[in-house]
Amino acid sequence: MTTETNIGDVVQLSPDAGAFAACFMVVTEPKPWGAQGYVRVPGGGDAYFRAKHEYMTHIGRAEWIRSDETEGQP
Incomplete structure (x- = not known):
């Protein structure tokens, strides 16, 4: 993955990522x-x-995320 990763980004995990492969x-x-x-x-x-x-591919931004993950964020 070459782009900067931010809170709320959605990534797809590689088939080689382990327990959550391709999720x-x-x-x-x-x-x-x-x-x-x-x-x-x-x-x-x-x-x-x-x-x-190396196990992530950027997909986009999540429209909705857990509210406790946004506390203190601009």
């Missing part, structure tokens, strides 16, 4: 090495995941 993740914490975010699990809430840049 869409909402970024909650951009990191120098990649990002932390959550994958929505239908009927089960959210599962948090950390992915390196």
Whole structure:
């Protein structure tokens, strides 16, 4: 992934990313090495995941994200 990652971005995880291979993740914490975010699990809430840049592809921006992830953001 070559673009800057921001809170609220949606990325698709690589088929080689592990437990959430090919899932869409909402970024909650951009990191120098990649990002932390959550994958929505239908009927089960959210599962948090950390992915390196090489395991993410930028898709776009989420229209809706968890309200607790936006506290303190402009």
